[in-house]
Structure formats: structure tokens, C-alpha cells
Amino acid sequence: MAGLLLTALGLCLFIPAGESQVFTIHVEHSRIHVAVREHAFISVRPSAEITGGSWAFGGVTVARWIADTVSYGNGYSSRAELFTSNGSLLLQSVNASDSGEYLVTMIAKGGSPASANITLRVFFGSDRSPGGLSAGATAGIVVGVFAGVAIVGALAAWLIKRNSSRMKVPEIHHRSIKPGVNNTLATDVADSSQIYENMPRHQKSTAHPPNENSIYMGLILEDQSVYSELRRYERRTFDK
Incomplete structure (x- = not known):
């Protein structure tokens, strides 16, 4: 019985009380795009309470803090603001030279350090920005x-x-010839024939008689048959 108790006690000594949580830094946006002269807010959030940390850009310190005490690097004191509660950084009126990679380092209360990288791109108004198009485009x-x-x-x-x-239906103009009514051509031909017949005999020898075909074609259908019969009678009379 005593042996079993000793064995159980030994196993309890080798079982860890619990694994410690890994300290990390959560970055809201790993890539930030801002236009020239606008403000760039780099938002970060540590996974545990921190005692201090620092921001660096291109190997140069931007800001460093311990508890609530903050110190800024050269050229950043007038346009950078650090939030000691979570380590976020605000850069005011950025320019093209601020483009690049920023490194943030924090130390948790337990002494565990963590770091994260954020890329800032500063573009001009005519440049293409993510999620949008340039003015030219x-x-x-x-x-x-x-x-x-x-x-x-x-x-x-x-x-x-x-x-x-x-x-559209093409309009066809039909020339209607009514029975018993002479058309213009028939009238003209009839007048020519009457003039020729009324000429004195000595003038007929020099004048040209009207064309028979013209007279015939100028008549209406009913008169054409009468005209044909008349011409046949005249030929028989002349032949005698």
C-alpha cells in the first residue's frame, strides 16, 4: 500500500502544472497603404500585458517606451505618437521616405519578448492604391x-x-384609264390626225402623216378595236 502511494506521488511530480502561454503580437494589417501627407496608424495588440517595447524603421529607433515613459528618435518627436496601452504607433503627415518595413518589439510582464513586422507604403495621389484605381485609370x-x-x-x-x-411597302402608282375617257396621249394624237386631215391637198404632200402606231397606242382599249376596223375598211377602199 505504501509503495502505491510513493508511485502516485512520483508521477505527480513529473506532470507539469500547466503549459505557459506563448506571448505574441497581433498585427491588424501587415501592409498599410497611405497617401502622401496623410496619417498612418499602425495598430497592434499584444497577447498579454506588457512592460515596454520599441519601434524601429530601417535600423533607426522611432520610439521606445517603458511603462508610460516614451522617448522618440530623431525626426519623430514632432510627428509620431505611441500608445503605451497596446504599443500602437501613429505617424502624422507621412511622405515617400516613410515607406518601408517597421519592426515592433514588446516585452511581456513575465519577461517574454515578441516582435512583428509591418510594411508601410506611401503613395502619391496619382498612384494606384489597393482597392482603388488611379485618376488616369x-x-x-x-x-x-x-x-x-x-x-x-x-x-x-x-x-x-x-x-x-x-x-415599308413600296408605293406603286398605277395609271388608270377609264373607258370612254381619252388620256393625254390619245388626245394629242387625235388632234394631230385632225389637223392633218383638214390640211389642203397641196400641203399634205409635204407634211408627214401621223404615225399609225402612235394613234393606235394612244387610244383606249375599246377605241383600238374600232380604229383597227376603220383602217381595214380604208385599205379595202383604197385597193379598189
């Missing part, structure tokens, strides 16, 4: 859209005009 898209709309509108108008012209 936006203007190009707008021009392209308007050009596309104009082309589509012109094509639609052409198709409508083409279809409308196909659907």
Missing part, C-alpha cells in the same frame, strides 16, 4: 464606357432604320 474607364455606349447606340439606330426600311 478611372478616367480611362469612364471614357471607355461612354465610347461603348455611343457605339451601341449608333448600332441600335442603324438596325432600327434598316428594319424600318425593309418593312
Whole structure:
């Protein structure tokens, strides 16, 4: 019985009371893009309570703090602000030279250090920013859209005009000839024939008689048969 108790006690001594939590730094955005002269806020959050830390850029100290005491590096005291509660950093009125990688280091109360890297990109207003387009690209898209709309509108108008012209029924003007009514051509030919017949005999020898075909074609359908019969009678009379 005593042996069992000693064995259980030995096993308890070798079982760790609990694993310690690993200290880490959570970065809200590992890449930050800001326009020139705007503010860049680099947000971080430690996984445990901290006693101090530092920010560095290109091997140069930006800020260092212990508890609530903060000291800034050269060129940053007037435009940098450190939040000691979580170690976040604010850079005011950034310029192109601020672009690059920033290193933050923190020390937890238990003495465990942790670090994280954040990349800052400072761009000019005409440059392309993530999630957006430059002014030139936006203007190009707008021009392209308007050009596309104009082309589509012109094509639609052409198709409508083409279809409308196909659907039109051509108007055919028929010249109606009413029975018993002489048309203009028949009247003119009849007048010519009457003039020729009323000429004196000596003038007929020099004048040209009206064309019989013209007289015939100028008559209406009913008169054409009468004219043909009359001509046949005249030929028989002359032949005698």
C-alpha cells in the first residue's frame, strides 16, 4: 500500500502544472497603404500585458517606451505618437521616405519578448492604391464606357432604320384609264390626225402623216378595236 502511494506521488511530480502561454503580437494589417501627407496608424495588440517595447524603421529607433515613459528618435518627436496601452504607433503627415518595413518589439510582464513586422507604403495621389484605381485609370474607364455606349447606340439606330426600311411597302402608282375617257396621249394624237386631215391637198404632200402606231397606242382599249376596223375598211377602199 505504501509503495502505491510513493508511485502516485512520483508521477505527480513529473506532470507539469500547466503549459505557459506563448506571448505574441497581433498585427491588424501587415501592409498599410497611405497617401502622401496623410496619417498612418499602425495598430497592434499584444497577447498579454506588457512592460515596454520599441519601434524601429530601417535600423533607426522611432520610439521606445517603458511603462508610460516614451522617448522618440530623431525626426519623430514632432510627428509620431505611441500608445503605451497596446504599443500602437501613429505617424502624422507621412511622405515617400516613410515607406518601408517597421519592426515592433514588446516585452511581456513575465519577461517574454515578441516582435512583428509591418510594411508601410506611401503613395502619391496619382498612384494606384489597393482597392482603388488611379485618376488616369478611372478616367480611362469612364471614357471607355461612354465610347461603348455611343457605339451601341449608333448600332441600335442603324438596325432600327434598316428594319424600318425593309418593312415599308413600296408605293406603286398605277395609271388608270377609264373607258370612254381619252388620256393625254390619245388626245394629242387625235388632234394631230385632225389637223392633218383638214390640211389642203397641196400641203399634205409635204407634211408627214401621223404615225399609225402612235394613234393606235394612244387610244383606249375599246377605241383600238374600232380604229383597227376603220383602217381595214380604208385599205379595202383604197385597193379598189
